[in-house]
Structures are given as structure tokens and as C-alpha cells.
Amino acid sequence: MLDEKVLKEYNPYLEVKDGELYLEGVSLKSLAQEFGTPLYVYSASYIRDRIKAYKEAFSGALICYAVKANFNPEVIRVAGEEGAGADIVSGGELLAALKGGIDPAKIVYAGVGKTVPELELAVEKEILMFNVESRDELYVLDEIAGRLGKKARIAIRVNPDVDPKTHPYISTGMKKSKFGVNFETAKEEYRLARELKNLEIVGIHCHIGSQLLDVSPYREAVEKVVGLYRELTEEGFEIRYLDIGGGLGIKYKPEDRGPSPHELAKEVLPLLEGVEAQLILEPGRSITGNAGLLISQVQFLKDKEIKHFIIVDAGMNDLVRPAIYDAYHHVVPVESKGREHIIADIVGPICETGDFLARDRRIEWLERGDYIAVLSAGAYGFAMASHYNVRPRPAEVLIENGSYRLIRKRESYEYILNTI
């Protein structure tokens, strides 16, 4: 059975009509039939609501949608239409944000390994702020800005050494991680940056990790950053932006409860008393994660002695999160036929044992040709897809209020194999 109540907790635009799953009034089965599978589908209204929720919770703040979560320019455009800027981590993401209509004056750029061409592009576009992650980067950026006759606005990304209590691969603000500069010595970097005449110091940046289901680690990080803000202000630095990164977690398991932007605001805003800088947030997953589903078709069923396998046409190349983080994604049939339930592994066609979407999962008995929907797939889904096993990456469809449009064609073999 499809439990509409549970589904709506993921995305209120999901509905069950006559046993079939709909998103914003559009039948997911009909989309699968029209565009083929695997297929990513996104709800634009959900994305709009999430940006609005951040703007309401943090009035006056700049919400820079973290493009890394889902870089489809049409998805970015929806966020931008609600007033969001963009947080980017590469030259490619800069181009995606610009293609999605984001004003460079609302773009912030983090990343430990920005290359010269990437920095040049961002300097030329006069983005709002470079979140600089090392001393070397300060020198290189200064040289580039000077050569191009520009000033680059910068924040230094500080590493507040806070445990975000999330998966170790997505914890970014601990001392041993590669990100940012050491909190204790950050002031030295600011003093040095002040000597570099093509840089303009405008902010402080931190980002402690991703998929945070508990907002309390933000308190620790923001307290530290506010302390630094006060010390820098006393030294005469003009800190105009306090960028506290992204990371708010979302519901993956039915029992998860992703904190709301409002809960984050309640934790963080009281710490900002007397701070005159504008707040910047960089949410990614909490904007697009539960906007999206991955639709896939059952190819074969395998009844082995030890367990059942439901083999579908989406693999780890389409959605890698289960394989690399052992991540849970809720999986439901697109159409419930009221059959009995079994415990099965839902796996893809890739030649790896780690190629699974769900393991030991209780799910309604499915047959060849049926469709499944993988929930919470709108962030770090397509964005992390690959061509492994020469598999074209899926098509993407954007749905809004009963209408839909293809926002990325399914890739062709010619495209993948066109190497020289």
C-alpha cells in the first residue's frame, strides 16, 4: 500500500490517487512511460516553499542555494526566482548558476582547490565573495585580481572544529578535515589578506557538515564565528557578511525529522545580537532533496535461497548515495497493486556488489515492468551520477502545478563515446 500520510511528510505535493503516485498533480507512471527510466523528477513548488521558509526564518539574510546538490540550471532558476543566490564550488557550477539566471552579485564561491582558470572566471564575473580556504589561495587570488584589474571580495573559511554528528565523509568542520583554515590562526590570515591590495575583506565563512538532523552543533560553530567577528571588528576589519554555510538535514528514513529553517533560526539568531553583518546561508539538500524522486523500472526478480532481489534499471551510477554512504532512501512502488509484502534487496544492473538502492527492505511484491520511486533523490542524486558501465545519465523532468517539462534529455551513447 502507498501510505499518503507518510509520503506527504517527505513532500506535501505527493499524492496517491487510485493506488498511483502523483507529484504536483502529475502521474509518475505516465512520466515514466513518456520519458523512459531511470528518470529524475522534481517538484518546483517544493523548491519555492523551501526557499521561502528560509527567507521567512532568516529575514534579511541572503540564501545562497548550494548548487552542488542539484546543478540543473532550471532547478537553480526556480530557487533564483524566489530570491536565492548561489553557493558554488567550481567553475562549472559558476556557469550553471549563471545559466540558471543567478546574479553574480549573489554568488559565493568555496572550495579547497580552485584552479587559476576557475578563479579568473569568477573574478571576471565579479561574484559577491570568494570563500578562501588557504593562504596559498589568498596569494593566487590576489595575483589574478591584480592582473585582471579587479578587486576580489573575500571571506576566509574558518574551520571551527565542531563535530556535526553526521556521516564522517560529510563532516567538514573538524580540525582534521581538509576544509578551511585553522580557527586559532584565522586572524593571522585576515591580517595577511589585509596587506594584499587586490583583495577586499568582506566576510567570515564556515560550513560544518551536511545532513545535520540536530541543530545544536550550529550553535557551537556560530558562537565561535561571532567571537571572531567581534575580534576582527575591534581590529578595524569591516565584516559585512557572516556566512554560516549549509548542512541542514532532511528526512530520508520515515522516522527521520529534518529540522526546519525556523528551528535553525531559533538556535542561531539569538547569538547574532549586535552583529551588523548580513547573514548568508548555503542550503543545498534541504532545498532540493525532498523535491525529487528517482523513478526506475523493475527488470527482473530473482528469488535466491537467501534473499529476494528486485533488479531495477537505476544503478549506483544514477544514485550513488547508498553505495558510498550506506545511505537509506525510502523506496515505494509507483503504483500499488495491493499485493503481499516481501523483504528484498533492490539492486541495479552495475557489476558491483555495492550497487544497491535498498537492502533488506520490506516492499510490496513487484513484477517485471512495474515502476518504483526512490524518495529524497533531488539532492546529490543526478549531481553525483556517472557513466559507469557506459550508462547514459538519466533524463530530468520539472513539475509544477499540474504541468511538467523535460529539463535534461537522457544522454545518448554517442555523447558518452564521442571521445576524440
Ligand SMILES: Cc1ncc(COP(=O)(O)O)c(C=O)c1O
Ligand atoms: C561549503 C558548503 N556549503 C554548502 C554546502 C551544502 O550543504 P547541504 O547540501 O548539506 O545543505 C556544502 C556541502 O556540504 C558545502 O561544502
Ligand SMILES: N[C@@H](CCCC[NH3+])C(=O)O
Ligand atoms: N554528497 C553528499 C553530501 C556532500 C556535501 C557537500 N559538502 C551526500 O550525498 O550526502
